Structure formats: C-alpha cells, structure tokens
Amino acid sequence: MPSVLIVHASRHGATAGIAERIAEVLQSTGVRTNVVDAAEMPDPAPFDACVIGGGVYMGKWVSSGTEFLDRFASTLATRPIWLFSSGPLPGSTKEPTAAVEDPIESALGPAQGPGSGGRRQIEELSERIHPRDHRVFFGAFDPSDPPRSMSERVVRMMPGSKGILPPGDFRDWPAIEAWARQIAGALSTEPVTL
Numbered sequence: 001m002p003s004v005l006i007v008h009a010s011r012h013g014a015t016a017g018i019a020e021r022i023a024e025v026l027q028s029t030g031v032r033t034n035v036v037d038a039a040e041m042p043d044p045a046p047f048d049a050c051v052i053g054g055g056v057y058m059g060k061w062v063s064s065g066t067e068f069l070d071r072f073a074s075t076l077a078t079r080p081i082w083l084f085s086s087g088p089l090p091g092s093t094k095e096p097t098a099a100v101e102d103p104i105e106s107a108l109g110p111a112q113g114p115g116s117g118g119r120r121q122i123e124e125l126s127e128r129i130h131p132r133d134h135r136v137f138f139g140a141f142d143p144s145d146p147p148r149s150m151s152e153r154v155v156r157m158m159p160g161s162k163g164i165l166p167p168g169d170f171r172d173w174p175a176i177e178a179w180a181r182q183i184a185g186a187l188s189t190e191p192v193t194l
C-alpha cells in the first residue's frame with residue numbers, strides 16, 4: 001500500500017481544505033496519507049510520493065510551501081511529486097480570460113518581466129524536483145477572516161480591491177477529486193520500492 005505525504009501552505013484554510021479532500025480520495029483507493037502544514041517541514045523521506053499545494057498571494061506561493069520544496073528538493077526529486085496552486089477567484093482579474101488562457105499565468109503571473117518572480121520561483125524549484133503535474137484550482141476568500149500579513153492588509157484596503165477579491169468559496173470539488181483520482185491511478189502503476 002503506497003503512502004503519500006500531502007503538504008499544504010495555506011494562510012486562510014482554503015488550500016488546507018483542498019489537501020484534505022485529496023487525502024480523502026486517495027484513502028478511498030487504499031492509499032495511506034498524511035496531511036501536514038508546510039510550516040512543520042515534514043520530512044518526505046519515509047513516503048512513496050508527495051502532493052504539495054500552495055495558496056497564492058500577490059503572484060507567489062505562501063512562503064512555507066516554497067521553503068518546503070527548496071529544503072527537501074533532493075528527496076522530492078527521487079519520488080513522484082504533484083503540485084497544486086490554490087489561487088484565482090472567479091470574477092477577479094486573476095480569473096483565466098481569453099487573453100490569459102494559461103491557468104498558471106492567471107494565478108502566478110507571467111513567465112518573464114514584471115510580476116514574474118513568484119512564477120519563476122516555482123519553475124526553478126520544479127526544474128529541481130520534476131513534478132508530474134502542476135494544477136491550478138480556484139480558491140476561496142472570506143473577507144471576515146482578518147488579514148494575516150501586512151501586504152494582505154494593504155491589498156484589501158486598496159480602492160477597487162472588491163473587484164479583484166470577490167468573496168466566496170470557489171473551490172471546484174469535482175475537479176479536485178478528479179485530479180486526486182488521476183494521482184491514485186498513477187500510484188497504482190508506480191513501483192513503490194525506494
């Protein structure tokens with residue numbers, strides 16, 4: 001029975017919820033799972049595979065997620081790895097549009113030039129760990145949950161922030177569950193002898 005470490009870098013809980021749902025789907029297929037906050041820096045060495053998800057703020061993953069990828073890159077590179085970003089809020093400027101069809105670009109910004117720092121950070125880490133996939137899921141925003149950082153406080157106070165931060169829970173559970181089933185399918189054909 002394969003074992004999968006599921007790590008989330010979540011500021012307000014939406015990403016953690018996606019991680020929990022992925023775990024439920026994997027467990028239903030007989031996979032053992034551990035869901036852990038990236039800030040705890042869980043060692044992936046005892047696990048056969050790893051799924052890592054980051055909430056996106058101002059085009060960057062919550063930093064504990066990228067710190068986890070950086071710290072354990074050499075171990076992660078030897079295992080099947082899947083990444084997900086919990087980002088765009090439908091109706092915001094971050095929602096994929098005809099002009100920006102690439103979901104990674106709509107969440108993390110362009111590949112080059114101004115505003116590309118968060119995306120390049122993930123791409124550089126991906127070159128070291130070779131994830132099987134990097135999926136972007138719609139996120140959630142609850143304006144009654146107080147900001148957890150100064151920059152988040154500033155963005156929320158900006159004029160027009162209501163337009164870029166539509167409130168609501170937009171997590172697409174069928175899409176998340178379908179992706180988790182794909183991971184389960186890949187694990188069932190994967191040799192798990194490490």
Ligand SMILES: Cc1cc2nc3c(=O)[nH]c(=O)nc-3n(C[C@H](O)[C@H](O)[C@H](O)COP(=O)(O)O)c2cc1C
Binds near residue numbers: 086094106
């Ligand atoms: C201040 C602020 C900035 C955000 N910036 C982005 C962004 O640049 N790209 C994006 O895709 N989503 C952005 N979002 C949406 C969040 O990533 C989304 O709500 C996510 O699901 C939050 O995850 P968490 O609850 O695990 O922290 C932003 C949300 C807030 C409140």
